[in-house]
Amino acid sequence: MGSLRDGFPVPLIDISPFLSSTFTAESRENVIQQVRSACQQLGFFELIGHGIPISLQREVLLCAERLFNLPIEEKLAMLMSKSPGLSKRGYEAVGGQVLDKKPDSKEGFYIGIEIPADDPRCGEFSMGPNFWPEALSDEEFREPVMRYHAEGVRVHETLLRIMAMALPYGDDVFDNLMTDPVANIKLLHYPPNPASSAEDAPIGGQYNHPSHRV
Numbered sequence: 276m277g278s279l280r281d282g283f284p285v286p287l288i289d290i291s292p293f294l295s296s297t298f299t300a301e302s303r304e305n306v307i308q309q310v311r312s313a314c315q316q317l318g319f320f321e322l323i324g325h326g327i328p329i330s331l332q333r334e335v336l337l338c339a340e341r342l343f344n345l346p347i348e349e350k351l352a353m354l355m356s357k358s359p360g361l362s363k364r365g366y367e368a369v370g371g372q373v374l375d376k377k378p379d380s381k382e383g384f385y386i387g388i389e390i391p392a393d394d395p396r397c398g399e400f401s402m403g404p405n406f407w408p409e410a411l412s413d414e415e416f417r418e419p420v421m422r423y424h425a426e427g428v429r430v431h432e433t434l435l436r437i438m439a440m441a442l443p444y445g446d447d448v449f450d451n452l453m454t455d456p457v458a459n460i461k462l463l464h465y466p467p468n469p470a471s472s473a474e475d476a477p478i479g480g481q482y483n484h485p486s487h488r489v
Contacts, residue, residue: 277435286313286321286324287321287322288309288323290323291322291325292306293306293433294324301378310434310437312431322430322434325430335420338462339463340419343406345466355385356464361400362398363401363403364384364404365405366383379428381465382464383463383464387424388457389405389421389458391402392404396455400457420462424458424460428458
């Protein structure tokens with residue numbers, strides 16, 4: 276079991292039996308039942324054995340650092356408000372998101388599957404062309420981020436298959452949800468904010484020190 280602050284138990288589930296042909300049907304059924312139990316009892320769980328290389332995870336965090344260290348004018352050139360329609364791609368400045376009537380003290384960057392501007396879907400929710408920082412080469416940013424996005428979609432599809440197998444509606448019940456995914460990567464940066472109180476800080480104290488999230 277994993278844990279949150281104050282020792283609240285979080286199920287830790289290894290889904291590697293679904294990523295290799297060497298695992299037995301019994302081991303896969305065990306994963307299905309673990310996911311089923313976690314979803315029924317808590318609604319969430321911690322995931323391991325997903326197959327995303329740690330080297331790629333670290334590279335994406337480095338990509339976030341490279342991006343958020345760019346001059347503000349270069350980031351504002353990719354402002355989310357410049358993305359077409361409801362595609363919501365690009366840069367969100369500090370304070371750009373307001374929750375509970377208080378601007379959030381983070382900056383973010385949204386990336387999804389590349390949808391050309393002349394595609395009929397462009398401008399639909401989370402559908403559109405991505406912004407890419409001109410100061411960073413493809414090797415420094417675009418390629419690692421898009422590899423990570425593809426890996427995330429793969430894990431998402433694996434989880435949907437596991438959840439379908441935990442339900443009595445057929446293993447293909449979620450198949451229609453696996454076409455044209457709108458899932459985005461959201462890179463986050465919480466700059467130092469000494470004015471924030473300890474009560475305002477989320478778990479991990481993100482408001483009190485520089486940090487990057489994916």
